[in-house]
Amino acid sequence: MMKIFVPAANCQIKEDACAYIDQLTKPPGSLGRLEQFAAELAGMTGNLFPEVTPPGVLVFAADHGVVVEGVSAYPAEVTAQMVYNFARGGAAINVFSRRIGALLEIVDVGVAVPIDNERVIGKKVRRGTDNFAKTEAMTPAEAEQALHVGYEQAVSIIGQGARTLIAGEMGIGNTTAASALLATLTDEPLERIVGKGTGIAAERLVHKQEVIRQALALHRPDPAKPLEWLAKIGGLEIAAMAGAMLAAAERRIPILLDGFICTVAALVARQFAPNVADYMIAGHRSEEPGHGIALGLLGKEPLIDLRMRLGEGSGAAVAFPLLAAAAAMVSEMATFSSAGVSTAEAKGEKER
């Protein structure tokens, strides 16, 4: 296993940031959670005036053998079709990445069919996972390789200048794998983790829960042995996202989380290095019911709640401007003294 060292966030700089933010020309606390996020960014980056732009968006694509069990409404071929859509710039994550001036890279870490496109980074570890309802999804060595692909891609995009990491995914069947991973981290029943939030028909939902239940009984995966845990369930893109997050946190680069799959990948990353959670901000709350459980395990409250459930990194990309606004607030606003503005008349009062 590769060596990863993630430092804890810097509490002192976070406190300094809070004190400085109270001097800006606004009633103390009146920018609400933007103030909190700005202070957190300072603690993550070690910089009182954190820079989050440009963000780097990595979309990892891979297939899931479990799709043969009939757990998804979309055929597996959609994974590859969407990868070509990403390459042409027509998907939601392309649109939202352009709006936020993001560096965007599409990485094939395990699509079932060959992908031949110069805009797609070919890092296929294997052609999709095996069906984890019957057998292990991959070997621990393959899981580590996928983790390493994510790690290396994050190092690369940070080297190109990315100051925030957004990890996205495309993989038909990956809510099944993510639900199974999450189920091993919590006592919540599968009925609360695997929802019909995405619009799947009720019969198929029950079937999907049953597939996961049987798979967990078969493998008895143990999150305390994270490589084996990942190998038993998958997926390749989830491992790659976790690896990318580890690389970002190691470099004190803030991580803006997307929805359900991404937040489960964040929990995977935390199994390898607990401090990695210090560098995470939750972008949005997904409609997928397991997402609330995953966010609760991470202790994160998301920036936005627009009932999105697309994945690809789209929720994080849509939320990113709020994080950028928080950072700009600290760098660009005047202080009461620099602007010659009077402060509140009475101590303890904050109203305009």
Place this chain on the structure above:
Amino acid sequence: MMKIFVPAANCQIKEDACAYIDQLTKPPGSLGRLEQFAAELAGMTGNLFPEVTPPGVLVFAADHGVVVEGVSAYPAEVTAQMVYNFARGGAAINVFSRRIGALLEIVDVGVAVPIDNERVIGKKVRRGTDNFAKTEAMTPAEAEQALHVGYEQAVSIIGQGARTLIAGEMGIGNTTAASALLATLTDEPLERIVGKGTGIAAERLVHKQEVIRQALALHRPDPAKPLEWLAKIGGLEIAAMAGAMLAAAERRIPILLDGFICTVAALVARQFAPNVADYMIAGHRSEEPGHGIALGLLGKEPLIDLRMRLGEGSGAAVAFPLLAAAAAMVSEMATFSSAGVSTAEAKGEKER
């Protein structure tokens, strides 16, 4: 009273937009409220591919005579000091306006002291309102003049290219006037409208409620006669914001609402032309407790909830990128047929 004609939003184009959005390369409904906002923008603008950029931000500043009653923690001089801070570019609304590429104009519609700055548009109707706890805040003719200032400034900024209107404000004491206006539109008790959300000390909060209670008993203001209603309570900047919204709606320009004061101004505008609410999208939910009541009266659910309570238009400016993302989604995403992506296998299922 000036003649204003606000057409209803176009339901047919809104429906067409919903049908088109379902063809984009994503599971139907998976972009959640972004899809809903995109459809509403289509109905407002009459354009299936609405353009919301650049936004135009108008910040109206004015003083409130009621401040002598001791209803605010900040001295009245802060209104003028903040106007100069706006002119220098150091306030929150400057920072957030730059981030979203907004046209930004600062308008003195009634600051108590002379403002001499080339970056401030001088349209002073009078030097602040009178103290509405003792007498009418202004004459109906002055209220109409303030409304007209807002109307003309919106016409001007739309003429310069603004495709969304954000109306902001600065005026020490204006939560008191806004609370009084709102109290006449609802049966909710003053204790629920005038909160301590902004951090005011408990004793002063009770005093502020009492000042409003007595003023309402004195004036018995009637929202059905909107000019007299506005004249009795104020303020000049609230009237101007309402006028700006009327001009925007008349031109089918979407209005992105800020917090409590702005949403009360939206309710004022609706007293003049009910259809104006068709053109409004709520930007954020403020900490000020009356804001939830005002949003309820308008029937709007906000884009973000970050516990902000600053005003100036800051909440709307921070939320604007979400609206822009909704518009970009429609204009730029590929459809299933254009991208050659398979749709869901079974009718009624929407999951990836």
